[in-house]
Amino acid sequence: MRIPVASRRIVITTDVYEMLRRQKLPGESFSGLLRRLAASKGKLSPHFGALADEPEEFFEAIKRVIAGVDRASEDETGKSAQE
Numbered sequence: 001m002r003i004p005v006a007s008r009r010i011v012i013t014t015d016v017y018e019m020l021r022r023q024k025l026p027g028e029s030f031s032g033l034l035r036r037l038a039a040s041k042g043k044l045s046p047h048f049g050a051l052a053d054e055p056e057e058f059f060e061a062i063k064r065v066i067a068g069v070d071r072a073s074e075d076e077t078g079k080s081a082q083e
Contacts, residue, residue, distance in 0.1 A: 012020075025035045040046045051058070 020030065020033060023037070024030070025036075028036075
């Protein structure tokens with residue numbers, strides 16, 4: 001979708017440029033990328049299914065990390081994370 005507008009120049013650091021470049025879709029302009037990112041702010045739906053291809057081991061590792069954090073929190077507070 002092309003919207004005729006005046007050209008604007010912004011200055012960003014190289015690391016930010018690389019972050020944006022990696023998020024661009026094939027054929028997408030930087031204006032299109034920024035429009036897409038600004039429009040999706042706060043919405044989770046664009047990320048649904050993002051982990052669909054991860055192996056079961058990935059989720060098991062996440063569960064172990066969460067359990068470890070819960071145990072550490074329980075040790076500090078004396079309360080169960082389930083409460």
